[in-house]
Each structure stands twice: as C-alpha cells, then as structure tokens.
C-alpha cells in the first residue's frame with residue numbers, strides 16, 4: 001500500500017498538507033538513495049518534532065513503511081490539542097474515539113520511539129544525514145518501572161493550576177494529563193513539589209527518583225519533520241472584550257475544554273465567575289485575525305480558515321447541551337468562512353453579521369458569557 005493512501009486513513013482534516021508532502025518526500029528520497037551503491041548507508045530514521053495529530057500521523061505512516069520514527073514531544077504525553085478538544089467538526093465525532101486508537105498504536109509500534117518531555121537542542125549535518133541533539137527534562141519517575149497506577153497522584157498533598165485544563169482546574173505536583181495518556185507514566189513538577197516524600201512511600205514499584213536529572217543525547221536521522229503545531233492567540237490587547245480582566249470572557253480553547261467529559265467542569269458549560277449556567281452566550285469571531293490596528297500585538301492580517309468552523313461547532317455543541325428555552329446563543333461574524341467543510345447554519349442560534357462595538361461587548365461581558373473565537 002502506498003504511503004499516501006495509508007496517510008489518508010490516519011490524518012485529521014486539518015493536519016497540514018506539508019506533513020503529508022514531507023512523508024512522501026522521505027519515502028522517495030530513501031528509495032532513490034537505496035538505488036545508488038554508496039559505500040556508507042545513510043540513516044533512514046526520521047525525527048518528528050511535535051506529537052500532535054500531524055506528528056502522530058506522520059510517525060505511523062513512516063513506521064508502517066519500515067522507517068524508525070523518533071517522536072519528540074515537549075510535554076508529558078502525546079496527542080497535542082486534538083485530545084484536549086471534545087467534539088470534532090463537521091461530523092461531531094468524539095476526539096478520543098479518533099485519537100485513542102492512534103496514540104495506542106504509537107505506544108506499541110516497534111518502529112516508533114516516543115521522546116516525551118523532550119525538545120531538539122541542536123541539529124548538525126545536512127539532508128539525508130542529520131545529528132539531532134535531544135534535551136530531555138527529568139521526569140523524576142523511572143520510565144522503565146512506572147505502571148501509571150496513579151497511587152502517587154491520589155496521595156500527593158500539593159495542588160496547582162492544571163495547564164492541561166487551561167488553568168480551570170487543579171492537578172497534583174505529581175501528575176498525568178489524563179488517565180489514558182501515552183506514555184502512561186507519572187511525572188513530578190519540581191516547581192510545585194514540596195519534597196514531602198509521600199509519593200515515594202506509596203509507590204508499589206519504587207520508581208520515584210528525586211535525584212533524576214535532565215539528559216542530552218544524539219539521534220542520527222536521515223530526515224526531520226517539523227509538526228510543532230499551533231498556539232492559541234491570547235487576545236489581551238483587545239481591551240474592548242476584557243479578556244484576562246473579566247472571568248466570563250474566554251477563548252475557544254478554554255471553552256472547548258469545558259465541553260469535554262474529562263475537562264474541568266465534567267462537560268457542563270458554566271460561567272467561570274460563579275459556576276452557574278449561562279443565560280446568554282455570545283460568540284465573537286475573528287479575534288486576532290483580519291485586523292489592521294496598530295495597537296494590537298501578534299494578530300494576523302489573514303483569515304485563519306478554521307476558526308469559523310470550530311466556533312460554529314462550539315455553538316452547536318452548546319445547543320445540544322442547553323436547549324433553546326434554557327440559554328440564548330448569539331453568534332457574530334464578519335463573513336462565514338467554513339473552508340473545505342460542509343456546514344449548515346446551526347438551528348437555535350441567532351447569527352449577526354457585524355463586528356461588535358465596544359459598548360455592545362462591554363454590556364455582554366458584564367452580564368453573561370462572551371466567547372472569543374481566537375486565531376492561532
């Protein structure tokens with residue numbers, strides 16, 4: 001089976017085409033190289049930076065094609081944003097149903113090595129023969145012995161804001177992002193840890209290593225794929241919306257996490273200010289995109305091509321959760337650009353084609369909940 005066909009089976013709708021092209025080029029490059037009778041064989045391993053949907057899809061395609069893929073992920077687990085969001089447009093399937101089999105294949109595939117808590121420090125060489133230096137942060141837990149049983153997490157007395165839940169919940173100083181994470185290993189956040197020793201005393205595997213240290217090592221690879229993904233735009237410069245000042249003004253990623261069954265509010269969308277159900281929700285599209293104001297930092301002049309789709313998806317998921325008589329949804333937009341997807345307008349949502357004035361935004365954010373459909 002050609003790699004292009006297999007890639008299609010795995011790939012999420014928005015995985016950059018560049019990754020598909022990169023996998024195809026690597027296959028081509030290696031088959032050409034093998035035809036030449038060079039004295040020293042070139043490495044055929046591939047380093048993939050970032051283990052979101054794009055990196056995972058590339059790793060599986062390459063590994064099935066006989067290459068060894070090194071999946072380099074800076075956080076404790078693989079999956080990226082795709083596992084943190086809940087429903088996936090346009091069919092609204094559950095992200096875990098799509099992603100869990102893939103992360104599980106990755107975890108078990110003999111041709112894939114996961115380098116979690118790792119980043120690339122240095123690259124030497126040239127196409128076809130690179131030396132990649134990996135910096136791996138200390139986990140303080142023995143990766144060869146930990147079974148992911150979670151006893152240490154239950155016993156740890158320290159709680160800190162959980163970044164994985166966009167700071168909307170608390171996690172322990174020793175933690176996993178979610179119970180099915182790959183690799184299924186606990187990690188200690190040494191900035192939060194008070195060194196009380198409780199986790200070591202309850203661990204049945206004796207795998208807590210308080211003296212663990214960061215490591216550096218080299219990988220010899222023929223190709224490198226950059227699949228480092230995206231970061232959500234933080235709209236703090238848009239003073240009219242009051243993001244960061246008013247708790248009920250949230251970004252789409254923060255709101256999407258609230259819809260998730262393993263999220264901070266058990267899939268119940270509530271006002272962060274008081275934990276109560278909202279009476280009115282307003283979506284504001286294009287925040288951080290298609291803007292030309294000089295006082296706003298970091299925005300993009302261009303259309304992002306995807307935020308209309310995930311904004312609409314969140315309005316639809318909200319309507320599935322709260323019926324019409326329960327909560328009003330107002331959706332504002334400049335143009336509806338649901339690129340490459342077959343979207344119909346969601347029923348039970350009032351749509352307004354305009355941008356908001358400061359006073360309109362001010363009124364809404366004070367009373368109810370305002371969701372900023374941000375770009376990335």
Ligand SMILES: Cc1cc2nc3c(=O)[nH]c(=O)nc-3n(C[C@H](O)[C@H](O)[C@H](O)COP(=O)(O)OP(=O)(O)OC[C@H]3O[C@@H](n4cnc5c(N)ncnc54)[C@H](O)[C@@H]3O)c2cc1C
Nearest residue numbers: 014050052053054074080081082088089228229230253310
């Ligand atoms: C609110 C919201 C809702 C969405 N809803 C949908 C939807 O319904 N349907 C849909 O198809 N898409 C949706 N998307 C888009 C989808 O989430 C993305 O297309 C997809 O997750 C992109 O995957 P990725 O692998 O390119 O990037 P990411 O998921 O960002 O993964 C990148 C990975 O690389 C790691 N990384 C970054 N830098 C480094 C580094 N230097 N070294 C090592 N690792 C690194 C990160 O930790 C991360 O794990 C939504 C996005 C948002 C924000």
Ligand code: SF4
Nearest residue numbers: 146147149150152203
């Ligand atoms: S560190 Fe020990 S207690 Fe914690 S999850 Fe791993 S095996 Fe279980």
Ligand code: SF4
Nearest residue numbers: 156193194196197199
């Ligand atoms: S030593 Fe640190 S991680 Fe372990 S239980 Fe105590 S505070 Fe938690």
Ligand code: SF4
Nearest residue numbers: 286303304305307308
């Ligand atoms: S996709 Fe929609 S919300 Fe995003 S920038 Fe384009 S028009 Fe605005």
